[in-house]
Amino acid sequence: MSVVQLPSTRHYWREGTYIEKVASTMTCNKFEEIKRFLHFFDKTKELSRSNENYDKLQKIRPFLDVVRKQLLKIPKEEYLSIDEQMIPTKAKTSGMRQYNSKKPHKWGYLNYVLSGASGFSYDFDIFTGKHRTDLPENCLDLGASGNVVIRLVDTVPKNLNYKLFIDNWYTSLPLMAYLHTNGIPPLGTIQLNRAKDIDLPSTKELLKNSRGYCIEKCTEVNEVELSVTSWVDNKVVSLCSSYVGKEPMDIAKRYSKEQKKKVDVPLDLLDSMFGLYRIKIRSKKWYIRIFFHVIDMITVNSWLLQRRRNRQKGNDMYMPLLDFKLYIADVLMRETTGVFTPTTRGRPPLNKNIENIQKIKRRRIELPPREVVEDGLGHWLNWAKDRQRCKNCSQKSYVYCSKCACYFCFNKDRNCFKEFHMVTLG
Ligand SMILES: [Zn+2]
Ligand SMILES: [Zn+2]
Structure with a gap:
């Protein structure tokens, strides 16, 4: 939402200004509800x-x-x-x-x-x-x-x-x-x-x-x-x-x-880094404004850390801040809330065109980078309705990782899930 700015949050779900990435992640009502119940304090x-x-x-x-x-x-x-x-x-x-x-x-x-x-x-x-x-x-x-x-x-x-x-x-x-x-x-x-x-x-x-x-x-x-x-x-x-x-x-x-x-x-x-793509979600609660600012600050920091690390490795290439933000959003949307599975996604499309775009996107679910695979956060095993090839050994499995959105063997003979997610040093 901080990348594509619309007059109100409802517009991300509305026909005409529909933004697939946002709208397919959760319903508008759910978004509003989360915002309404967002508290940080006892x-x-x-x-x-x-x-x-x-x-x-x-x-x-x-x-x-x-x-x-x-x-x-x-x-x-x-x-x-x-x-x-x-x-x-x-x-x-x-x-x-x-x-x-x-x-x-x-x-x-x-x-x-x-x-x-x-x-x-x-x-x-x-x-x-x-x-x-x-x-x-x-x-x-x-x-x-x-x-x-x-x-x-x-x-x-x-x-x-x-x-x-x-x-x-x-x-x-x-x-x-x-x-x-x-x-x-x-x-x-x-x-x-x-x-x-x-x-x-x-x-x-x-x-x-x-x-x-x-x-x-x-x-x-x-x-x-x-x-x-x-x-x-x-x-x-x-x-x-x-x-x-x-x-x-x-x-x-x-x-x-x-x-x-x-x-x-x-x-x-x-100032300019914060001004670019600042989160502009409105809220009646004053402290939500501070919350979003701190999220922006963390994002810029993470981006700079990533650059610092690349430079230490002798690599001066870096992702623009905008792409980095989109990338974070992508990874976070892989965190399952039970809504997301690799074969069915979010809310039904509004029209044929969107349906086609979604079909293409669905086929192209890529593995997250190694940093995400190895982060040890929110990788849960789930059962799917049908079998697909294991990312680790190519045999078919019903089990998939909720965050990587990929299938892995997890049975009495093989634990490809564990093998794949283990930290590779260096
Ligand atoms: Zn396997
Ligand atoms: Zn995973």
Whole structure:
């Protein structure tokens, strides 16, 4: 549905705008019903607003926790940044909606993300409208924006050459010193009024200089040496860091280059990747919007992981995000709910044409790739009405795998099902 967008979900089943892939998977009523009963939370454990542990996101928190736990298992990359995402919404009810004029969707829930230069989201923290006061142990309280950073870098391994890029909403001298002391060298754009202790000329004075002019000043904050470099381009760009050398021109050039590459690009990248094929299913429940956003995030992450793995194998080819999404949908539709069998599929076709297309498709059920065959999830043995050839040994069998949609021997002599699904190393 995020690939082929129609005005309402009913349109996917309606004659004229019928989408076979969607409509043959389940009936419209079933889809609506699943959506209606989609809950992530045990209502008996609901906390009232007056409770000190009250969490505005409690209705979706169990789901967010599961996703975060998985994200934290992924090894991070060298260049990391803190980004903001908007989860678009029109719902005004939850009191969590924020406004950001710089984003394509100006109203939405704000999601702080620890992302890599590749666009991968390693951790996230959805803003509930009130700044959190909890901090990891032994951390300084560095105000609303600083604390967002501190919480998100808490899971970044220390002293292992990870570098963090942040923009001027977050950057302050104490935060930079804190990050450096904690083994994550930072680089950030900074507003000069946040670096008052440093004796730098004002923006106005700096702009009197010609383009390319550059000045660097250093200061010590909590025993950490920080450098602030102001560089005159079309406007004044000031950068603050703890880990670079002292040749201002060089630094500034490299900074502005890196800053464009490493800070701006992932941000744009994230926005554009999420914008493409965003799930746009409507719902009256506000937290369903967050659920779909997180699903989008996981999808983009999976796609990037697949690329990373291919590259490690020396293969730079990758599937476009769109095809990857369709591929996931395909595999998920192989998960049986009892409706799907290899010979009969979904709802009866609406007209002759569709029937013909379906016949062709039915014949062409291909094996899923090895990753899916070996995933150990949802491969169930089922009995079919008629026998077909076993994928493993070509003898005829009544038994098929619900996910692979292929027949296998499973009798006292042979267990082709097991043989076929066993993990092949390497
Ligand atoms: Zn067999
Ligand atoms: Zn299978």
